[in-house]
Amino acid sequence: MFKKLRNRIIIITMAVTTTVLILSGVLIMVFSSTTRPDPKPEPDFGMPNPALYDDQELKDFIKNDRKEGSERLLVTLLCVGAIIEVATFLIVYFASQKIVEPVKDSYNKQKIFIANASHELKTPLAIIQSNMEALDVSKENEKWKTNIENEISHANKLVLDLLQLAKMDAGSTKKSAPVSVNLKAEIEKHIEMFKPKFTGSISLKDSSDNQVIKLPKQDLLQVLDILLDNATKYGDKKISILLENNGFTVINDGATISREDQEKIFDRFYQADKTKDGSGLGLAIAKALCEQNGWRITCESRNYRTYFIVTFDK
DSSP states (O other), rough: OOHHHHHHHHHHHHHHHHHHHHHHHHHHHHHHTTTOOOOOGGGGGGOGGGGOOHHHHHHHHHHHHHHHEEEEHHHHHHHHEEEEEEEHHHHHHHEEEEEEEHHHHHHHHHHHHHHHHHHHHHHHHHHHHHHHHHOEEEEEEGGHHHHHHHHHEEEEEHHHHHHHHHHHHHHHHHOOOOOOHHHHHHHHHHHHHHHHGGGSSSEEOOOSSEEEEEEEEHHHHHHHHHHHHHHHHOOSEEEEEEEEETTEEEESSSSSSHHHHHTTTTSSSSOOOSSOEEEEOOHHHHHHHHHHHEEEEEEEEETEEEEEEESSOO
Protein backbone atom coordinates (compact mmCIF):
# COMPACT_ATOMS: atom_id res chain seq x y z
CA MET A 1 0.00 0.00 0.00
CA PHE A 2 2.75 2.45 0.96
CA LYS A 3 4.78 1.46 -2.08
CA LYS A 4 1.78 2.40 -4.24
CA LEU A 5 1.46 5.73 -2.39
CA ARG A 6 5.16 6.45 -2.93
CA ASN A 7 4.94 5.55 -6.61
CA ARG A 8 1.90 7.79 -6.99
CA ILE A 9 3.78 10.74 -5.49
CA ILE A 10 6.69 10.15 -7.89
CA ILE A 11 4.42 9.76 -10.94
CA ILE A 12 2.39 12.90 -10.16
CA THR A 13 5.50 14.99 -9.49
CA MET A 14 7.26 13.79 -12.65
CA ALA A 15 4.12 14.35 -14.74
CA VAL A 16 3.79 17.94 -13.49
CA THR A 17 7.51 18.63 -13.99
CA THR A 18 7.48 17.17 -17.52
CA THR A 19 4.38 19.17 -18.46
CA VAL A 20 5.90 22.43 -17.20
CA LEU A 21 9.19 21.76 -19.04
CA ILE A 22 7.43 20.92 -22.32
CA LEU A 23 5.19 24.00 -22.17
CA SER A 24 8.15 26.23 -21.28
CA GLY A 25 10.25 24.79 -24.11
CA VAL A 26 7.46 25.24 -26.64
CA LEU A 27 6.90 28.85 -25.58
CA ILE A 28 10.64 29.61 -25.77
CA MET A 29 10.88 28.07 -29.25
CA VAL A 30 7.78 29.94 -30.45
CA PHE A 31 9.01 33.32 -29.21
CA SER A 32 12.53 32.72 -30.51
CA SER A 33 11.26 31.85 -34.00
CA THR A 34 8.86 34.78 -34.28
CA THR A 35 9.57 36.72 -37.47
CA ARG A 36 11.47 39.92 -36.78
CA PRO A 37 12.79 42.59 -39.14
CA ASP A 38 16.13 41.54 -40.55
CA PRO A 39 18.94 43.30 -38.75
CA LYS A 40 21.26 45.51 -40.74
CA PRO A 41 24.26 43.34 -41.59
CA GLU A 42 27.46 44.33 -39.86
CA PRO A 43 30.68 42.70 -41.08
CA ASP A 44 32.20 43.04 -37.61
CA PHE A 45 29.94 40.22 -36.36
CA GLY A 46 30.97 37.70 -39.00
CA MET A 47 28.45 38.78 -41.59
CA PRO A 48 29.59 38.97 -45.20
CA ASN A 49 30.26 42.39 -46.57
CA PRO A 50 26.88 43.56 -47.98
CA ALA A 51 28.67 45.31 -50.79
CA LEU A 52 29.89 41.98 -52.15
CA TYR A 53 26.56 40.15 -52.08
CA ASP A 54 23.06 40.75 -53.37
CA ASP A 55 19.94 40.96 -51.16
CA GLN A 56 18.91 37.30 -51.73
CA GLU A 57 22.27 35.99 -50.60
CA LEU A 58 22.10 38.11 -47.47
CA LYS A 59 18.59 36.89 -46.71
CA ASP A 60 19.70 33.25 -47.16
CA PHE A 61 22.63 33.88 -44.86
CA ILE A 62 20.38 35.35 -42.16
CA LYS A 63 17.87 32.54 -42.58
CA ASN A 64 20.54 29.85 -42.19
CA ASP A 65 22.01 31.65 -39.21
CA ARG A 66 18.61 31.76 -37.51
CA LYS A 67 18.05 28.08 -38.31
CA GLU A 68 21.34 27.13 -36.72
CA GLY A 69 20.50 29.28 -33.70
CA SER A 70 17.10 27.58 -33.32
CA GLU A 71 18.70 24.14 -33.55
CA ARG A 72 21.27 25.06 -30.91
CA LEU A 73 18.49 26.42 -28.69
CA LEU A 74 16.46 23.23 -29.11
CA VAL A 75 19.44 21.04 -28.21
CA THR A 76 20.13 23.23 -25.18
CA LEU A 77 16.51 23.02 -24.02
CA LEU A 78 16.50 19.23 -24.41
CA CYS A 79 19.74 18.84 -22.47
CA VAL A 80 18.60 21.17 -19.69
CA GLY A 81 15.20 19.47 -19.58
CA ALA A 82 16.80 16.03 -19.30
CA ILE A 83 19.05 17.21 -16.46
CA ILE A 84 16.08 18.75 -14.62
CA GLU A 85 14.03 15.56 -15.10
CA VAL A 86 16.79 13.33 -13.72
CA ALA A 87 17.47 15.67 -10.80
CA THR A 88 13.76 15.94 -9.98
CA PHE A 89 13.32 12.17 -10.11
CA LEU A 90 16.23 11.56 -7.74
CA ILE A 91 15.05 14.22 -5.31
CA VAL A 92 11.43 13.00 -5.32
CA TYR A 93 12.48 9.33 -5.13
CA PHE A 94 14.37 9.85 -1.87
CA ALA A 95 12.10 12.57 -0.49
CA SER A 96 8.95 10.49 -1.01
CA GLN A 97 10.26 7.91 1.45
CA LYS A 98 10.44 10.62 4.11
CA ILE A 99 6.97 11.86 3.16
CA VAL A 100 5.39 8.40 3.45
CA GLU A 101 7.23 7.42 6.65
CA PRO A 102 4.94 9.30 9.14
CA VAL A 103 1.83 7.88 7.42
CA LYS A 104 3.32 4.39 7.59
CA ASP A 105 4.18 4.74 11.29
CA SER A 106 0.68 6.00 12.10
CA TYR A 107 -0.90 3.15 10.13
CA ASN A 108 1.26 0.55 11.88
CA LYS A 109 0.32 1.95 15.29
CA GLN A 110 -3.35 1.80 14.30
CA LYS A 111 -2.98 -1.84 13.24
CA ILE A 112 -1.32 -2.75 16.55
CA PHE A 113 -4.04 -0.97 18.51
CA ILE A 114 -6.85 -2.69 16.60
CA ALA A 115 -5.23 -6.10 16.99
CA ASN A 116 -4.61 -5.65 20.72
CA ALA A 117 -8.03 -4.13 21.44
CA SER A 118 -9.82 -6.86 19.48
CA HIS A 119 -7.87 -9.58 21.26
CA GLU A 120 -8.61 -8.08 24.67
CA LEU A 121 -12.33 -7.69 23.93
CA LYS A 122 -12.76 -11.20 22.58
CA THR A 123 -12.37 -13.01 25.91
CA PRO A 124 -14.72 -10.89 28.09
CA LEU A 125 -17.38 -10.98 25.38
CA ALA A 126 -17.17 -14.76 25.24
CA ILE A 127 -17.52 -14.95 29.04
CA ILE A 128 -20.50 -12.59 29.05
CA GLN A 129 -22.19 -14.60 26.31
CA SER A 130 -21.67 -17.92 28.08
CA ASN A 131 -23.03 -16.48 31.35
CA MET A 132 -26.05 -15.06 29.54
CA GLU A 133 -26.80 -18.47 28.08
CA ALA A 134 -26.62 -19.98 31.57
CA LEU A 135 -29.10 -17.51 33.03
CA ASP A 136 -32.55 -18.77 33.84
CA VAL A 137 -34.90 -15.82 33.47
CA SER A 138 -38.65 -15.54 33.62
CA LYS A 139 -40.73 -15.25 30.48
CA GLU A 140 -41.45 -11.56 31.04
CA ASN A 141 -37.70 -10.88 31.09
CA GLU A 142 -36.93 -13.12 28.12
CA LYS A 143 -37.00 -10.20 25.67
CA TRP A 144 -34.28 -8.36 27.65
CA LYS A 145 -32.10 -11.42 27.57
CA THR A 146 -32.69 -11.74 23.81
CA ASN A 147 -31.72 -8.10 23.26
CA ILE A 148 -28.52 -8.53 25.25
CA GLU A 149 -27.63 -11.73 23.39
CA ASN A 150 -28.20 -10.02 20.03
CA GLU A 151 -25.94 -7.11 20.96
CA ILE A 152 -23.26 -9.47 22.28
CA SER A 153 -23.40 -11.39 19.00
CA HIS A 154 -23.07 -8.13 17.08
CA ALA A 155 -20.09 -7.08 19.23
CA ASN A 156 -18.50 -10.51 18.77
CA LYS A 157 -18.80 -10.24 15.00
CA LEU A 158 -17.26 -6.77 15.04
CA VAL A 159 -14.32 -7.97 17.13
CA LEU A 160 -13.76 -11.00 14.89
CA ASP A 161 -13.85 -8.77 11.79
CA LEU A 162 -11.32 -6.41 13.34
CA LEU A 163 -9.08 -9.33 14.27
CA GLN A 164 -9.25 -10.73 10.75
CA LEU A 165 -8.35 -7.38 9.21
CA ALA A 166 -5.49 -6.92 11.67
CA LYS A 167 -4.12 -10.37 10.81
CA MET A 168 -4.42 -9.71 7.09
CA ASP A 169 -2.63 -6.37 7.50
CA ALA A 170 0.15 -8.07 9.41
CA GLY A 171 0.43 -10.79 6.77
CA SER A 172 -0.12 -13.51 9.36
CA THR A 173 -3.01 -15.14 7.52
CA LYS A 174 -2.10 -17.91 5.13
CA LYS A 175 -3.67 -18.12 1.72
CA SER A 176 -6.03 -21.10 1.53
CA ALA A 177 -5.03 -23.89 -0.81
CA PRO A 178 -7.18 -24.13 -3.96
CA VAL A 179 -9.67 -27.00 -4.02
CA SER A 180 -12.31 -28.10 -6.50
CA VAL A 181 -15.49 -26.13 -5.84
CA ASN A 182 -18.90 -26.60 -7.43
CA LEU A 183 -19.69 -22.91 -7.39
CA LYS A 184 -23.30 -23.26 -8.52
CA ALA A 185 -24.06 -25.75 -5.73
CA GLU A 186 -22.38 -23.55 -3.11
CA ILE A 187 -24.26 -20.46 -4.23
CA GLU A 188 -27.56 -22.36 -4.13
CA LYS A 189 -26.80 -23.44 -0.53
CA HIS A 190 -26.08 -19.87 0.49
CA ILE A 191 -29.24 -18.60 -1.19
CA GLU A 192 -31.25 -20.96 1.01
CA MET A 193 -29.38 -19.71 4.08
CA PHE A 194 -30.13 -16.06 3.32
CA LYS A 195 -33.75 -16.42 2.22
CA PRO A 196 -35.13 -16.08 5.80
CA LYS A 197 -33.29 -12.74 6.13
CA PHE A 198 -34.78 -11.22 2.98
CA THR A 199 -38.45 -10.56 2.33
CA GLY A 200 -38.02 -10.46 -1.45
CA SER A 201 -36.73 -13.05 -3.91
CA ILE A 202 -33.18 -14.34 -4.35
CA SER A 203 -32.38 -16.03 -7.67
CA LEU A 204 -29.38 -17.51 -9.49
CA LYS A 205 -28.67 -17.24 -13.20
CA ASP A 206 -25.93 -19.57 -14.41
CA SER A 207 -24.21 -18.70 -17.69
CA SER A 208 -20.94 -20.55 -17.00
CA ASP A 209 -19.61 -23.48 -19.01
CA ASN A 210 -17.94 -25.33 -16.16
CA GLN A 211 -19.51 -25.81 -12.75
CA VAL A 212 -16.36 -27.01 -10.95
CA ILE A 213 -13.39 -24.67 -10.54
CA LYS A 214 -10.27 -24.69 -8.37
CA LEU A 215 -10.29 -21.88 -5.82
CA PRO A 216 -9.58 -21.28 -2.11
CA LYS A 217 -13.02 -22.38 -0.94
CA GLN A 218 -13.03 -20.76 2.50
CA ASP A 219 -12.10 -17.31 1.16
CA LEU A 220 -14.56 -17.61 -1.72
CA LEU A 221 -17.48 -18.51 0.54
CA GLN A 222 -16.66 -15.70 2.96
CA VAL A 223 -16.70 -13.17 0.12
CA LEU A 224 -20.02 -14.63 -1.07
CA ASP A 225 -21.46 -14.42 2.47
CA ILE A 226 -20.42 -10.78 2.82
CA LEU A 227 -21.94 -9.78 -0.53
CA LEU A 228 -25.20 -11.62 0.12
CA ASP A 229 -25.46 -10.16 3.63
CA ASN A 230 -24.87 -6.70 2.16
CA ALA A 231 -27.51 -7.32 -0.53
CA THR A 232 -30.14 -8.39 2.03
CA LYS A 233 -29.54 -5.19 4.02
CA TYR A 234 -29.78 -2.77 1.13
CA GLY A 235 -31.95 -4.67 -1.35
CA ASP A 236 -35.64 -3.97 -1.74
CA LYS A 237 -37.52 -6.75 -3.53
CA LYS A 238 -35.01 -8.71 -5.57
CA ILE A 239 -31.47 -10.10 -5.34
CA SER A 240 -29.90 -11.79 -8.36
CA ILE A 241 -26.64 -13.70 -8.64
CA LEU A 242 -25.11 -14.05 -12.07
CA LEU A 243 -22.57 -16.88 -12.35
CA GLU A 244 -20.06 -16.67 -15.20
CA ASN A 245 -16.90 -18.53 -16.23
CA ASN A 246 -14.47 -16.12 -14.61
CA GLY A 247 -16.50 -14.92 -11.64
CA PHE A 248 -19.91 -13.92 -10.35
CA THR A 249 -22.00 -10.80 -9.77
CA VAL A 250 -24.37 -10.08 -6.88
CA ILE A 251 -27.12 -7.64 -7.92
CA ASN A 252 -29.68 -6.03 -5.65
CA ASP A 253 -32.37 -3.43 -6.27
CA GLY A 254 -32.80 -0.39 -4.08
CA ALA A 255 -31.31 3.09 -3.99
CA THR A 256 -28.57 3.95 -6.47
CA ILE A 257 -25.17 4.45 -4.83
CA SER A 258 -23.58 7.77 -5.79
CA ARG A 259 -20.26 7.79 -7.66
CA GLU A 260 -18.58 9.35 -4.63
CA ASP A 261 -19.82 6.54 -2.37
CA GLN A 262 -18.81 3.90 -4.93
CA GLU A 263 -15.21 5.09 -4.67
CA LYS A 264 -15.26 4.68 -0.87
CA ILE A 265 -17.54 1.66 -0.53
CA PHE A 266 -14.63 -0.72 0.22
CA ASP A 267 -13.03 1.58 2.82
CA ARG A 268 -13.08 0.41 6.41
CA PHE A 269 -15.97 1.65 8.56
CA TYR A 270 -17.50 3.46 5.58
CA GLN A 271 -21.25 3.12 5.09
CA ALA A 272 -23.11 4.78 2.25
CA ASP A 273 -26.38 4.47 4.19
CA LYS A 274 -25.81 5.29 7.87
CA THR A 275 -29.34 4.19 8.80
CA LYS A 276 -28.58 0.50 8.17
CA ASP A 277 -27.07 -1.85 10.74
CA GLY A 278 -23.47 -2.86 10.28
CA SER A 279 -19.90 -1.90 11.09
CA GLY A 280 -18.69 -1.01 7.62
CA LEU A 281 -16.06 -3.76 7.73
CA GLY A 282 -17.66 -6.48 5.59
CA LEU A 283 -16.83 -5.05 2.17
CA ALA A 284 -13.34 -4.08 3.34
CA ILE A 285 -12.74 -7.73 4.30
CA ALA A 286 -14.18 -8.91 0.98
CA LYS A 287 -11.80 -6.62 -0.92
CA ALA A 288 -8.83 -7.73 1.18
CA LEU A 289 -9.68 -11.41 0.56
CA CYS A 290 -10.02 -10.81 -3.17
CA GLU A 291 -6.68 -9.00 -3.36
CA GLN A 292 -5.05 -11.72 -1.30
CA ASN A 293 -6.11 -14.31 -3.88
CA GLY A 294 -5.42 -12.20 -6.96
CA TRP A 295 -9.10 -11.59 -7.68
CA ARG A 296 -10.77 -8.28 -8.46
CA ILE A 297 -13.92 -6.89 -6.86
CA THR A 298 -15.70 -3.79 -8.13
CA CYS A 299 -18.94 -1.95 -7.45
CA GLU A 300 -21.27 -0.38 -10.00
CA SER A 301 -24.62 1.27 -9.34
CA ARG A 302 -27.14 2.64 -11.83
CA ASN A 303 -30.90 2.77 -12.38
CA TYR A 304 -31.68 1.60 -8.83
CA ARG A 305 -29.49 -1.50 -9.23
CA THR A 306 -26.19 -2.16 -7.47
CA TYR A 307 -23.70 -4.67 -8.86
CA PHE A 308 -20.83 -6.23 -6.91
CA ILE A 309 -18.64 -7.98 -9.47
CA VAL A 310 -16.02 -10.55 -8.44
CA THR A 311 -13.59 -11.56 -11.18
CA PHE A 312 -11.22 -14.47 -10.62
CA ASP A 313 -8.83 -13.62 -13.47
CA LYS A 314 -7.32 -10.16 -13.36
